Amino acid sequence: MSTIHLQDVTRIFARPSLSDGLVRGRGLSGDQIDHAFAERVAAQTAVQHDGPVVALDHVNLTIPDGQTFAIVGPSGCGKTTLLRVVAGLDSEYEGRILYDDEDVRDVPPGERCIGMVFQNYALYPHFTGRGNLGFSFMVRRAPDEEAEERIRITSEIMGIGFDELLPRKPGKLSGGQQQRVAIARALVRNPRLFLFDEPLSNLDAKLRVRMRGEIRALQRRLGITSVYVTHDQEEAFSIADRVAIMNQGKLVQLGTPRELYSEPADRFVADFVGVSNIVPVEVVDSNAGGATVRVFGQTIRSRRPPSNPGGQVSVVLRPEALRVESTFDGGVPARVLTLAFTGPLLRYTVAVDDGQGREDGTVLTIDLPNPDPDHFFAEGMPVSVLLPPEVPALLG
Numbered sequence: 294m295s296t297i298h299l300q301d302v303t304r305i306f307a308r309p310s311l312s313d314g315l316v317r318g319r320g321l322s323g324d325q326i327d328h329a330f331a332e333r334v335a336a337q338t339a340v341q342h343d344g345p346v347v348a349l350d351h352v353n354l355t356i357p358d359g360q361t362f363a364i365v366g367p368s369g370c371g372k373t374t375l376l377r378v379v380a381g382l383d384s385e386y387e388g389r390i391l392y393d394d395e396d397v398r399d400v401p402p403g404e405r406c407i408g409m410v411f412q413n414y415a416l417y418p419h420f421t422g423r424g425n426l427g428f429s430f431m432v433r434r435a436p437d438e439e440a441e442e443r444i445r446i447t448s449e450i451m452g453i454g455f456d457e458l459l460p461r462k463p464g465k466l467s468g469g470q471q472q473r474v475a476i477a478r479a480l481v482r483n484p485r486l487f488l489f490d491e492p493l494s495n496l497d498a499k500l501r502v503r504m505r506g507e508i509r510a511l512q513r514r515l516g517i518t519s520v521y522v523t524h525d526q527e528e529a530f531s532i533a534d535r536v537a538i539m540n541q542g543k544l545v546q547l548g549t550p551r552e553l554y555s556e557p558a559d560r561f562v563a564d565f566v567g568v569s570n571i572v573p574v575e576v577v578d579s580n581a582g583g584a585t586v587r588v589f590g591q592t593i594r595s596r597r598p599p600s601n602p603g604g605q606v607s608v609v610l611r612p613e614a615l616r617v618e619s620t621f622d623g624g625v626p627a628r629v630l631t632l633a634f635t636g637p638l639l640r641y642t643v644a645v646d647d648g649q650g651r652e653d654g655t656v657l658t659i660d661l662p663n664p665d666p667d668h669f670f671a672e673g674m675p676v677s678v679l680l681p682p683e684v685p686a687l688l689g
Contacts, residue, residue, distance in 0.1 A: 295392040295485045295518050297356040302388035304349040304374055348374040350542035359516040363533035365526055370539040372522045379520060380488050381405055408479030412491040414471045416463040422474045423459040426481045447481040469500045487519035505531050526566060538562050556686045563609045563688060570610040570657045576602050584687060589625040597686040606689035612660035616679040617670060624677030629670050639663050643678060
């Protein structure tokens with residue numbers, strides 16, 4: 294196990310061109326090239342940049358020993374580049390990366406004792422599951438007894454049914470089974486660091502949820518320091534102890550899933566994490582203990598004051614924090630625009646009324662529990678929106 298430190302890490306790419314050839318792919322090495330990744334980088338660079346691309350911009354980060362740490366952000370934000378420099382697949386960076394107190398710039402990836410799990414599984418198709426797990430032992434000519442013992446221990450860790458996968462080649466396995474073998478292949482080496490690059494993206498929705506639980510249980514049991522890159526916020530929140538939000542090569546906010554959701558640092562995080570209603574407010578009173586603001590003619594409290602009370606201030610109203618009633622006593626008048634049935638929830642969008650019978654242009658998303666599928670507010674129906682009396686924080 295290791296504590297990972299990134300100290301002022303910066304990675305700048307020269308603008309790619311067709312004559313430069315293809316970019317080495319995400320999670321791949323040697324002669325394997327991810328064409329889609331190369332084309333995406335080239336396309337984004339051509340549109341957004343006239344010069345070099347700053348993929349990582351002075352990143353400072355510590356991942357404690359045994360912690361599962363997720364990195365999320367929009368496409369092109371730098372999360373895969375960060376994973377690659379930590380893995381040693383990209384050494385053309387400025388700054389320092391330390392495993393515990395050791396600077397690993399000159400340590401080859403194969404000597405870092407890391408286990409890596411890729412989006413495309415990266416299993417050897419001509420080997421069985423057992424052959425895939427034993428490949429690293431074969432390369433370093435380890436005794437057969439050592440390999441068999443590690444495979445046996447790993448099979449026990451992976452749980453019920455895993456032994457049945459060992460005699461089969463990847464082509465005879467489902468996507469979920471292939472990913473279990475890929476995780477076991479990373480685990481069999483007894484790594485000090487686990488790296489996951491979009492490991493569940495190729496699985497269907499139900500299987501993704503199940504595999505999340507398996508990965509989380511495995512991490513809790515083994516306590517191996519892990520870095521998990523994904524575009525799926527729900528996946529990151531359900532697996533990780535802490536999550537970093539990245540944008541344009543920078544770490545925008547770092548915290549627990551609850552902190553990121555309840556107290557976003559800025560508008561980007563509030564808009565990126567979950568579903569948000571971001572509404573401008575008027576600050577009535579502000580002090581160290583919080584603030585009172587006016588929104589839609591009503592006053593609500595914030596437990597944290599705005600950082601710039603003299604500037605533009607907004608409130609984040611999460612869909613589940615709002616309520617809808619058919620009566621208008623004490624609520625904000627509105628009209629139902631759309632209704633979507635999602636199973637346990639009814640998701641409404643409503644247009645807010647300005648109090649004079651006219652819509653003021655604000656549209657809110659509201660999630661209500663669905664205990665009775667026959668009870669709902671129809672599209673076009675006038676309703677009253679109830680605001681929460683208090684919110685955790687304000688933007689601005």
